[in-house]
Amino acid sequence: TDPSGASRIPPQFSEEERVAVKEALKGAIQIPTVSFSHEKSNTTALAEFGEYIRKVFPTVFHSSLIQHEVVANYSHLFTVQGSDSSLQPYMLMAHFDVVPASEEGWEVPPFSGLERDGFIHGRGTLDNKNSVMAILQALELLLIRNYRPRRSFFIALGHDEEVSGTKGARTISALLQARGVRLAFLVDEGSFILEDFIPNLKKPFAMISVSEKGALDLMLRVDMTPGHSSAPPKETSIGILSAAVSRLEQTPMPNMFGSGPMKKALKLLANEFPFPANLVLNNLWLFRPLVSRLMERNPVTNALVRTTTAVTIFNAGVKVNVIPPFAQATINFRIHPSQTVHEVLELVKNIVADDRVQLHVLRSFEPLPISPSDAQAMGYQLLQQTIQSVFPEVNIVVPGICIANTDSRHYTNITNGIYLFNPVFLNSQGFSSIHGINEKISVQNYENQVKFIFELIQNADTYKEPVPHLHEL
Ligand SMILES: CCCCCCCC/C=C\CCCCCCCC(=O)N[C@@H](CCSC)C(=O)O
Ligand SMILES: [Zn+2]
Numbered sequence: 001t002d003p004s005g006a007s008r009i010p011p012q013f014s015e016e017e018r019v020a021v022k023e024a025l026k027g028a029i030q031i032p033t034v035s036f037s038h039e040k041s042n043t044t045a046l047a048e049f050g051e052y053i054r055k056v057f058p059t060v061f062h063s064s065l066i067q068h069e070v071v072a073n074y075s076h077l078f079t080v081q082g083s084d085s086s087l088q089p090y091m092l093m094a095h096f097d098v099v100p101a102s103e104e105g106w107e108v109p110p111f112s113g114l115e116r117d118g119f120i121h122g123r124g125t126l127d128n129k130n131s132v133m134a135i136l137q138a139l140e141l142l143l144i145r146n147y148r149p150r151r152s153f154f155i156a157l158g159h160d161e162e163v164s165g166t167k168g169a170r171t172i173s174a175l176l177q178a179r180g181v182r183l184a185f186l187v188d189e190g191s192f193i194l195e196d197f198i199p200n201l202k203k204p205f206a207m208i209s210v211s212e213k214g215a216l217d218l219m220l221r222v223d224m225t226p227g228h229s230s231a232p233p234k235e236t237s238i239g240i241l242s243a244a245v246s247r248l249e250q251t252p253m254p255n256m257f258g259s260g261p262m263k264k265a266l267k268l269l270a271n272e273f274p275f276p277a278n279l280v281l282n283n284l285w286l287f288r289p290l291v292s293r294l295m296e297r298n299p300v301t302n303a304l305v306r307t308t309t310a311v312t313i314f315n316a317g318v319k320v321n322v323i324p325p326f327a328q329a330t331i332n333f334r335i336h337p338s339q340t341v342h343e344v345l346e347l348v349k350n351i352v353a354d355d356r357v358q359l360h361v362l363r364s365f366e367p368l369p370i371s372p373s374d375a376q377a378m379g380y381q382l383l384q385q386t387i388q389s390v391f392p393e394v395n396i397v398v399p400g401i402c403i404a405n406t407d408s409r410h411y412t413n414i415t416n417g418i419y420l421f422n423p424v425f426l427n428s429q430g431f432s433s434i435h436g437i438n439e440k441i442s443v444q445n446y447e448n449q450v451k452f453i454f455e456l457i458q459n460a461d462t463y464k465e466p467v468p469h470l471h472e473l
């Protein structure tokens with residue numbers, strides 16, 4: 001029994017349950033729920049996944065406390081009714097579509113779900129079937145133990161996150177808004193317990209992302225009169241466009257270090273570094289220019305301090321002896337939370353500085369607002385408390401920003417507390433495997449993820465608002 005009087009169920013699972021837990025994840029990996037594009041996804045597999053979770057989590061699907069709805073044909077929304085309707089609900093999120101994977105370069109086939117050397121291998125083991133299965137698994141294990149949640153919560157499982165979530169997550173968020181739901185907070189993918197990520201920082205630390213970058217997909221296009229290649233003009237569409245693209249690559253967007261959650265993160269991490277890095281990080285008032293330059297050295301830390309510019313598509317030319325009529329390139333900008341889409345567009349215009357290059361915005365959205373991470377922020381505090389109890393070896397929890405995009409951005413209409421965190425240890429090799437090759441999760445890591453959610457649900461039920469300081473009254 002915990003201090004609030006509610007009975008607490010220890011996160012201990014029998015040998016039989018532990019086998020069932022990992023086998024359930026393996027089965028989920030074997031269903032090739034690939035999202036190729038908005039138009040192209042494996043709908044047979046998406047539907048099969050729905051059947052699969054019904055089969056492996058019978059208690060969740062038969063509980064009278066839980067309402068299950070299929071949204072936008074393949075996504076899933078679960079409403080778990082708590083016993084105390086005065087408590088504001090929260091939401092756990094994940095997605096079960098995955099990016100494509102060809103077998104090339106993989107140690108084991110990407111949709112085999114094979115266990116080898118203590119790891120379950122396959123596409124989706126980190127991004128993000130691990131979370132889908134861990135959430136349902138933790139709830140199943142709690143219900144089997146007759147746990148009755150006090151605080152209501154939702155589980156939203158998206159089927160099209162990898163192609164923007166405009167069908168699944170967006171429809172669920174509209175549905176919840178129409179029902180008048182306001183969430184205390186939500187938890188989605190987007191950050192991890194990081195280990196061996198930063199040179200000289202040996203101890204693992206947990207990063208809870210409290211914001212997410214925005215994005216701008218910009219098409220650059222140059223049209224020129226085609227003609228015979230034997231008498232070429234001084235400049236072709238390809239030459240003009242290449243020069244513009246090169247200027248953009250050579251002129252990075254401004255370094256925004258010093259604003260936002262990363263400053264707080266480095267302050268919290270400072271004493272974990274050996275001398276002299278600890279001294280430098282403890283005195284950012286003096287060493288800010290040095291630290292901001294050091295952050296630029298590595299692609300991941302660089303992505304944390306600025307809007308990034310990635311040229312991802314380039315098309316031009318029709319035949320070897322024809323002056324190309326047009327050339328076009330697509331650039332994917334990931335916008336730092338301290339900038340806006342408009343500001344980035346203005347910077348791009350100034351850098352390109354050539355009227356012959358047309359700019360076409362294909363898609364854009366703003367960075368997410370920064371969610372609170374102070375002592376009153378329930379979502380952040382609950383995550384931090386649960387990290388400390390499930391992973392006693394993790395001493396430091398820091399706020400961060402997510403450099404990629406998640407389904408959570410579709411829920412700003414119903415909450416101010418968006419927290420991105422997967423309770424899984426990740427090193428740089430693991431990071432490269434996400435959307436890459438040899439994605440895998442250790443059985444131990446996955447069991448701990450289940451345990452974490454098992455504890456998080458119980459902690460949310462017993463959470464006590466901190467008593468405000470006198471001056472806040
Ligand atoms: C000092 C601190 C160092 C911190 C290092 C930060 C390391 C970041 C760790 C993990 C980030 C992984 C993010 C995973 C989420 C991926 C989500 C995704 O791929 N989304 C797609 C969405 C496509 S929508 C068209 C995307 O392209 O962003
Ligand atoms: Zn993902």
Ligand SMILES: [Zn+2]
Pocket residue numbers: 099127162435
């Ligand atoms: Zn992904």
